[in-house]
Amino acid sequence: MTNLTVKKYLKSDYNIWNDFIGRAKNATFLFHRDFMEYHADRFDDFSLLVFEDQKLVSVLPANKVSETIHSHQGLTYGGLVYREQIKLAAVIEIFQAVLSFLNKNNFQKLYFKTLPSVYHLKPSEEVLYVLFLAEAKLIRRDSLSVIDLSQENSTSKIRKRGFQKAISNQLIIKEEDHFESFWNEVLIPNLEVKHNAKPVHSVDEMDSLKTHFPENIHQFNIYLEDKIIAGTTVFETETVAHCQYISKNENQENLGSLDYLFHYLIQERFAKKRFFDFGISNENQGRNLNAGLSYWKESFGASTVVHDFYEVETSNYNKLNGIFV
Structure with a gap:
């Protein structure tokens, strides 16, 4: 040139x-x-x-x-x-x-x-x-936990048990256009308690981004009756469905909420995408691994992309x- x-x-x-x-x-x-x-x-x-x-x-x-x-x-x-x-x-x-x-x-x-x-x-x-x-x-x-959706992937028995538990608990998945309930009732409280941190994006910023990119940004919430108990925010590109935020109320440990939600996202909602990206499980500029979080993602069939x-x-x-x- x-x-x-x-x-x-x-x-x-x-x-x-x-x-x-x-x-x-x-x-x-x-x-x-x-x-x-x-x-x-x-x-x-x-x-x-x-x-x-x-x-x-x-x-x-x-x-x-x-x-x-x-x-x-x-x-x-x-x-x-x-x-x-x-x-x-x-x-x-x-x-x-x-x-x-x-x-x-x-x-x-x-x-x-x-x-x-x-x-x-x-x-x-x-x-x-x-x-x-x-x-x-x-x-x-950093290590991303990624599922190649073009191939068969095995889900662990514990994830399948969680899925069945969620069905028995009659949990409901809703895709919603607003972020306020997930941010204020689930994400912000959990980040504050577990990491003394706040989400990178505010509710107002997410609402604005959703307006600009309605086909790319999605919010999925899980409800027990009319009470939100968990959710995830997904950024969708041409090849990837990426989980930007994942959180659940800690006092809802045994309901199977996230097992149910991610079974739906992987097997149905984004099944035709090439990849499903859970994001990283790293801290300290990639030099530490949250092994439990990484294992949880891998139990859905994810493996590592750097x-x-x-x-x-x-x-x-x-x-x-x-x-x-």
Whole structure:
């Protein structure tokens, strides 16, 4: 590629950015500006666009903190986004141009989070090879618990017993358009008690995101009679149904609520998706595993897909010279 130019995202780039995201082979609705900007007040956006002559060939969702650039910290995953037709050599040149641009603008490091392979529309691991060439340092690795829905998967006996228990308890599953009851009656109290934490998203933010992405964001609640006892929030992409939040009232341990809910989601509601992603069971930047939580997800038939995070010196753009033979 020749004549590559890199520029910082401006509000005037809204349409060209979103059009590119809609045509990329390694992007999801999280990279749409309407999703990225729901929390614009929390992050100093420094997203980048890369052009070959006048044609947009790649984008990088990002924000800045002091002298470092991060794959956008408000997103679960990230990375360099490109289209299906791109070649490996071009990705090398694009990444070099990004590092060079950042270096010339006095940013010392790029913290780069990848897009897990299950979210790719087609194989898109070109950037992993480029990170190797640029001598990027792996600084974090999370483990996602994922079910490949295109194959047969075995559910453990204990999950099946929980499912039967839920039926005997006459639990009811409801898909709802609002998040208030799950947030206020289940999720927030549980996070506060167990982790002294709050959800990343507020109820108002979730309602707003649901308005913008009604086909991608879903709330499923479980009721005992008219009392909510558990639920999950699902972010749906073209290939994956991902559980963003999972929670139940701890005093409802023996009702089989989550066994019932996830049997329905896996076997019925999202059965035609390629993957079902329970998310991570890690803490401490991936260096600790909540073994009980991981086992619970695996008992539905899930196995591990890794999600990697890298640190790369922007001055390493020079290491991408002389690659081609």
